[in-house]
Each structure stands twice: as C-alpha cells, then as structure tokens.
Amino acid sequence: MIILQKKYEYKNHYKQIKEQDFLKQNIRNGSILSISQWRKTKHIIQDQKIDVAVEFSSNDCSLSDHDEISKAAMIQINFETFKDGRPFTFAKMLRRKHNFKGELRAAGHILPDQFVFLIRCGFDSVEIKEEDKDIWLELLEIDEGLYYQP
Amino acid sequence: MYKYSDTDKKIITSRVKQFENQVKRRLEGKLTEEEFKPLRLMNGLYLQLHAYMLRVAIPYGELSSKQLRKIAFIADKYDRGYGHFTTRQNIQFNWPKLLDVPEILRELSSVEMHAIQTSGNCIRNISSDHLAGLTLNEIEDPRPWCEIIRKWSTFHPEFSFLPRKFKIAVIGCTEDRAAMLVHDIGLRIVERKNQVGFEVFVGGGQGRTPIIAKRIRAFLPKKDILNYLEAILTTYNQEGRRDNIYKARIKILVKELGIEKFKSLVEENFSKLSNKELEIDDKNIEEIFGFFRLPPLKSNTNQIPFKKNQEYQNWIKQNVIPHKIQGYSIVQISLKAPKKPPGDATSNQMIALAEISEKFSFSEIRVTHEQNLVLPHVSNKELFNLWNRLKIENLATSNLGLITDTICCPGMDYCALATARSIPISQKISKHFDNYLQQKEIGDLKIKISGCINACGHHHVGNIGILGLDRKGQEFYQITLGGSAKEDATIGEIVGPSFSENNLIEAIEKILNTYKKHKRNKSEDFLTVFRRIGIKEFKKDLYDNFTKKV
Ligand code: HEM
Ligand code: SF4
Numbered sequence: 001m002i003i004l005q006k007k008y009e010y011k012n013h014y015k016q017i018k019e020q021d022f023l024k025q026n027i028r029n030g031s032i033l034s035i036s037q038w039r040k041t042k043h044i045i046q047d048q049k050i051d052v053a054v055e056f057s058s059n060d061c062s063l064s065d066h067d068e069i070s071k072a073a074m075i076q077i078n079f080e081t082f083k084d085g086r087p088f089t090f091a092k093m094l095r096r097k098h099n100f101k102g103e104l105r106a107a108g109h110i111l112p113d114q115f116v117f118l119i120r121c122g123f124d125s126v127e128i129k130e131e132d133k134d135i136w137l138e139l140l141e142i143d144e145g146l147y148y149q150p
Numbered sequence: 151m152y153k154y155s156d157t158d159k160k161i162i163t164s165r166v167k168q169f170e171n172q173v174k175r176r177l178e179g180k181l182t183e184e185e186f187k188p189l190r191l192m193n194g195l196y197l198q199l200h201a202y203m204l205r206v207a208i209p210y211g212e213l214s215s216k217q218l219r220k221i222a223f224i225a226d227k228y229d230r231g232y233g234h235f236t237t238r239q240n241i242q243f244n245w246p247k248l249l250d251v252p253e254i255l256r257e258l259s260s261v262e263m264h265a266i267q268t269s270g271n272c273i274r275n276i277s278s279d280h281l282a283g284l285t286l287n288e289i290e291d292p293r294p295w296c297e298i299i300r301k302w303s304t305f306h307p308e309f310s311f312l313p314r315k316f317k318i319a320v321i322g323c324t325e326d327r328a329a330m331l332v333h334d335i336g337l338r339i340v341e342r343k344n345q346v347g348f349e350v351f352v353g354g355g356q357g358r359t360p361i362i363a364k365r366i367r368a369f370l371p372k373k374d375i376l377n378y379l380e381a382i383l384t385t386y387n388q389e390g391r392r393d394n395i396y397k398a399r400i401k402i403l404v405k406e407l408g409i410e411k412f413k414s415l416v417e418e419n420f421s422k423l424s425n426k427e428l429e430i431d432d433k434n435i436e437e438i439f440g441f442f443r444l445p446p447l448k449s450n451t452n453q454i455p456f457k458k459n460q461e462y463q464n465w466i467k468q469n470v471i472p473h474k475i476q477g478y479s480i481v482q483i484s485l486k487a488p489k490k491p492p493g494d495a496t497s498n499q500m501i502a503l504a505e506i507s508e509k510f511s512f513s514e515i516r517v518t519h520e521q522n523l524v525l526p527h528v529s530n531k532e533l534f535n536l537w538n539r540l541k542i543e544n545l546a547t548s549n550l551g552l553i554t555d556t557i558c559c560p561g562m563d564y565c566a567l568a569t570a571r572s573i574p575i576s577q578k579i580s581k582h583f584d585n586y587l588q589q590k591e592i593g594d595l596k597i598k599i600s601g602c603i604n605a606c607g608h609h610h611v612g613n614i615g616i617l618g619l620d621r622k623g624q625e626f627y628q629i630t631l632g633g634s635a636k637e638d639a640t641i642g643e644i645v646g647p648s649f650s651e652n653n654l655i656e657a658i659e660k661i662l663n664t665y666k667k668h669k670r671n672k673s674e675d676f677l678t679v680f681r682r683i684g685i686k687e688f689k690k691d692l693y694d695n696f697t698k699k700v
Pocket of ligand 2: 559560561562565566567568569600601602603604605606607
C-alpha cells in the first residue's frame with residue numbers, strides 16, 4: 001500500500017498499536033489508536049506530545065467536543081464501502097466544527113473516481129494499492145478544478 | 151433560456167471523459183459491476199429488463215428546439231426511434247448500448263445537455279412548474295433558483311453518496327403543478343413583509359411508504375437557500391438509515407425523529423456550519439434571472455380565431471390556457487394519444503415539434519411532470535394554424551387534465567422491477583373513454599398508474615390510483631381513491647380488494663357512477679365529491695354488486 005497526497009506518493013509511517021502495548025501504555029509516535037483508546041489516553045499523549053493517529057470506520061463517524069480530537073496528529077477514516085458517504089460529511093465536521101488541522105486520510109474501500117470529492121471535503125491523503133496509482137492520478141487530473149461549489 | 155458558461159462546458163465535457171474511462175475500466179474488468187453501478191447510475195444509466203436505459207435530464211423541464219432535435223437524432227441513431235418523457239422532467243431511452251453511451255453523452259453535451267445525477271443516491275435533476283414565468287399570480291420565477299440549486303448540487307463532493315436518492319422541486323406560486331409536496335425537499339417561493347424567500351418542506355416521497363412533506367421553515371431568506379439545503383443534507387447524510395434500503399429515504403428519518411427533532415438538528419447545522427461563500431447576493435441572482443427573461447412578446451388584443459370545427463374548439467377549451475401577456479396563449483400538447491404509451495414521443499414527432507416551436511413559440515418547449523409538453527408563447531392569431539400542424543403529427547389530442555390524460559410508468563413492458571404491466575392499462579382506459587364529450591362530462595380527473603410499489607407512476611397521489619401487483623403469477627390491480635399531488639397534496643386510500651385486468655374498466659366505471667350520483671352540480675369535480683362523501687360510498691357501490699367475480 002502507498003499513501004497518495006494529491007500527486008505525491010510517500011510511505012506510510014503510522015501503524016495500528018498492538019493491544020499489549022496499549023495496555024502497558026507504551027504509546028509511541030506513529031501509533032494508530034481507536035477512538036476509545038484515544039479517549040482513555042489522550043491526557044498522556046498530550047502531556048508527552050506524542051504524534052498519534054485516531055482511526056474511525058465509516059460506520060462510526062461520531063465525536064463529541066470532549067474528545068479534543070484537534071490534538072491528534074492524524075485521523076484515518078476507513079471506508080467499509082465506497083457507497084457509504086458518511087465520511088465525507090464527517091471530514092467536513094472535523095475541519096469546520098472540531099477544528100482539526102492535522103492530516104486527514106481515507107483508507108479502505110474507496111474509488112479513484114472519488115479522489116477529488118475526498119480532497120474537497122477536507123481529506124489530505126488516501127491509502128491505496130501501489131498498482132492503482134496511475135488511475136488515481138489520471139482521474140485527479142480529469143476532475144481537478146472542475147466544480148461549482150465554493 | 152439558460153446558456154452554459156465556460157465552466158459548465160468544461161465540467162460537462164470532463165464528465166463525458168470520466169465516464170468513458172469508467173466504461174473502459176468496467177470492460178477491462180478493473181471495476182466490478184458492484185463498483186461500476188453507482189458510477190453509471192450517476193450518469194443516468196440503468197440496467198433494465200431488456201437492455202440499458204439512459205435517463206437524460208431536462209433541467210426544470212425546459213428545452214430548446216435545437217436540443218429537441220438532438221434528442222430525436224439520438225433516438226434514431228442509438229435507440230429505436232422514440233423517447234419516453236418521465237414524471238420528473240427527464241427523458242429516457244430504453245435501448246442504448248453500453249459502448250455507445252459515452253458518444254451519446256458527447257452528443258448531448260454539444261447542445262448543453264447531460265444525464266448527470268438523473269439516478270443514483272445523489273441529488274437528482276431539480277424539477278419545477280412547467281408554467282414557470284408564464285402566469286400572473288407567480289411571486290417569482292422558480293427556474294433561476296432551480297439553476298442555482300442545480301449548480302450547487304452537481305458533483306457535490308459531500309452529497310454524492312447519500313443513503314438514497316434525493317429529489318428537490320421548486321415552485322413560484324401557491325398552485326403546485328410540480329408535485330412539490332411529494333419530494334424529499336420542496337421549496338415554494340413566498341412573500342412576507344415585502345421580502346421574497348422560501349417556504350421549505352422536507353420528507354415527502356412516494357415509493358412503498360408514501361408521505362406528504364412537512365414544513366420545516368415558514369420563511370427562509372433567499373440568500374440562505376444553499377446553506378439551508380446543506381444543513382438538511384448534512385443531517386440526512388449523517389443520520390439517514392443505511393441498514394435497510396426501504397428505510398433509507400429522508401422521509402423515514404423525518405418520520406422516525408419527528409419533524410421537531412429533525413428541525414432542531416438542521417437548524418443547529420445551519421447556524422454552526424453556514425458558509426459565507428454559499429450565500430447568494432443580489433448581483434448573482436440578477437445575473438441568473440437574466441437568462442430566464444421572456445422573449446420579446448408585445449401585449450395585444452388578438453383573439454383566438456373562431457372556426458366552425460368542433461375538434462379544434464375542444465382542443466382550445468381543453469389544452470390552451472392564457473399567457474400572462476395579453477394576446478398570447480400557452481399550448482399544452484398531450485402525449486396521451488389513444489393507443490400510444492403515455493409520455494412517449496417518436497423522433498419524427500420530436501423533429502416536427504422542434505420546427506413547430508421555432509415557427510410558433512420562440513423555439514421553446516417545456517416538459518411537464520404529467521408527461522406532456524408545452525409550447526409556452528404562442529400568439530393567439532396563430533392557434534388555428536398551429537392546431538392544424540399538430541394534428542398532422544398526432545399531437546393534438548384534446549384531453550389535458552381529463553380521464554385519459556393518465557400518468558403511467560413503463561411497468562412490465564420495460565422495467566425489471568415491475569410486478570405488472572401498466573402501459574396496456576392506460577391504453578385500455580383511453581380506448582374505453584375515447585369520446586371527448588364523455589370525458590368532459592366526467593370532468594377533471596387524474597388517473598395515475600404504477601407497475602409496482604415503487605410508485606414511479608405516482609399512483610398514491612392519483613385521484614384514482616392504480617397499482618399493478620403480482621398474485622401467484624397473475625396481474626392484479628389495486629385501486630386507491632382521493633389522492634392529489636397538488637397544493638392540497640393527499641395520499642389516496644385503498645378502496646378494497648384488487649381487480650384482475652379484465653374487471654378493471656368495470657371497476658372504474660362503477661367508481662365514476664358513484665361520483666356522478668353524488669355530484670351536486672356540473673362543476674363539482676371527482677376529488678371534491680370524494681372528499682365530501684368519503685370512501686365508504688364508493689366501496690359500497692363498488693363491491694356490493696359486482697357483476698363478475700372480483
Ligand atoms: C424503468 C426503470 C425504472 C426503475 C428501475 C425505477 C426505479 C424506481 C425505484 C426503485 C423507486 C422507489 C424509490 C424509493 O422508494 O426509494 C422509484 C421511484 C420513482 N420513480 Fe422510478 N424507476 C424507473 C423508471 C421511472 C420512470 C419511467 C419514471 C417516470 C415516469 C420514474 C419516476 C419515479 C418517481 C416519480 C418515483 C417516486 C419518487 C419517490 O420515490 O418519492 N421512474 N423508481
Ligand atoms: S413503478 Fe415499478 S414498474 Fe413502474 S417503473 Fe417504477 S419500478 Fe418499474
């Protein structure tokens with residue numbers, strides 16, 4: 001898998017945290033946490049200034065203000081299916097309501113035809129298969145800049 | 151009429167390219183059918199019983215003669231020489247080949263047309279009143295607003311993968327000719343304290359759970375319309391059900407939450423997320439309105455020519471209404487000629503109409519949600535000539551608003567979801583009631599026929615609704631009474647056990663007899679009588695002594 005940020009490709013340096021590491025509160029830079037793990041440890045993470053990611057699924061795109069999600073370094077949303085459009089609205093909410101400024105990444109079942117939509121809703125990057133890179137870039141080029149909404 | 155800007159042109163052209171790419175990937179196996187489906191649906195392409203079906207948008211029902219010629223050309227070259235006008239101001243082709251579709255879309259784009267968002271779980275073609283801009287009691291022309299909303303909703307990055315399809319209608323006066331109250335969002339332009347704005351309705355729909363939309367805002371200032379629509383869509387996209395396709399429409403969400411709770415969520419999104427850039431300023435509005443000015447009509451005292459020809463007089467009485475500019479008329483063209491599938495037009499008829507509109511109506515044609523057409527600006531003194539010309543093309547049927555002016559879905563003849571045929575039923579009705587005087591005596595009456603519970607033929611809101619069902623491999627027809635799709639929108643009530651095809655006409659006759667029996671005066675129409683006496687009387691007369699076994 002590769003990460004595509006618009007036209008640029010880079011290697012992923014985030015990894016899901018192992019259950020035993022989490023239990024030992026051994027949270028390192030680059031760990032991916034679930035939202036419940038984040039809720040339990042966000043004070044430590046913030047105190048120690050660790051860069052972690054929080055992961056959501058298209059099925060559970062919800063947050064409260066107490067979650068202080070703007071303090072996470074990265075948020076990854078996993079699409080169960082590309083047909084479920086909730087993450088698009090969730091991305092808007094993260095940016096506009098929860099004031100999240102870090103990297104927002106889409107992963108899971110997404111289509112290259114959705115690239116521009118993702119970017120325009122506030123996503124920065126997508127996780128895709130390496131062999132699909134060309135088609136993602138091709139569709140980005142066809143669509144980019146062509147839209148009506150502000 | 152609206153003219154594409156450079157941005158419009160670029161967007162439409164790039165969409166054709168994108169779709170071509172998708173078709174290629176599908177054929178190479180790089181997209182599964184499951185993945186391809188929502189993409190093709192967003193370009194109006196369905197897979198049907200016999201073939202693909204392509205649905206082309208006619209935004210707010212407006213066509214130029216040039217566009218109509220192009221449609222005729224496509225019907226001839228890529229289809230079987232006809233097209234089907236639908237109840238949401240679209241036209242469908244029933245036989246295109248997948249490989250031809252990108253080329254068809256390219257042809258359409260050359261006359262500023264497209265098939266974008268005519269199906270799929272996104273915001274569909276915005277529909278409107280076919281008499282927009284033509285009547286005196288209109289507060290404001292709804293078409294510019296449709297255009298503003300069309301742009302905003304096209305390829306909306308956030309709202310292209312909704313729980314289910316989403317339909318919006320906009321009207322500009324009290325009279326509702328667009329079935330606005332059975333839309334996911336209905337907008338009516340209203341005036342309050344010298345300020346023009348929108349009355350907003352939400353959660354209407356047909357299908358298996360018919361619901362009349364509820365009012366969510368009595369007054370919304372114009373400039374806020376897009377922000378308010380975003381607030382509703384945001385709420386729906388987050389909260390709408392995705393676990394069950396039959397419960398996924400916004401009407402179910404509104405029903406489950408209750409309108410008050412739903413409204414509070416929407417208002418919160420509206421106040422927190424509204425975006426200055428989405429506000430529409432007066433300059434913007436003026437610019438769009440510029441596209442929708444009337445052609446240069448000069449008010450005059452020309453009268454409608456009188457001729458000693460009964461057929462012509464019937465047509466004038468039934469199909470022609472006055473234009474807001476004196477001396478002109480609005481001519482309604484029925485696509486419900488006897489023996490013809492309702493809403494179908496052949497390519498020859500379309501070519502003829504294009505030419506007719508150029509000669510008689512400033513090259514403009516409108517499409518109605520009742521599957522008819524309109525020539526919007528005809529000089530009174532030309533009416534007899536026009537009638538003669540229409541008659542040659544079998545386009546002068548005088549039945550507008552009468553019993554044979556049925557709305558009808560494609561049903562079993564074309565549709566993969568059908569449980570029964572519907573076109574043959576409407577043909578039976580038009581054959582049985584073909585006499586104009588007989589129809590006139592029955593008066594205003596809307597029969598609407600669907601071939602299954604999805605209700606594309608609007609049966610729930612027909613004065614008489616007919617729903618085709620399948621019972622152990624045999625077609626049966628359930629009748630509902632008292633529905634209306636107008637400003638007094640009502641869902642019809644089921645009258646009782648359903649009828650076989652052979653008994654259906656007799657059942658309709660009986661229903662009409664009950665109506666005639668209770669009618670107080672010549673002008674009391676079916677719906678008024680139904681509302682006065684209720685369904686019981688109809689039931690009694692219908693089932694107590696049915697001659698054949700039901
Ligand atoms: C032939 C292919 C067609 C298919 C597969 C199809 C499918 C459907 C389905 C599944 C629904 C129910 C949606 C729901 O309840 O959520 C529906 C509703 C509807 N369709 Fe169609 N349809 C077709 C053709 C048409 C045609 C020809 C018309 C117009 C004459 C039409 C107009 C409508 C309308 C007005 C509704 C009701 C709107 C509502 O659900 O609120 N459809 N269609
Ligand atoms: S009502 Fe049913 S049969 Fe008729 S077009 Fe719709 S889905 Fe097909």
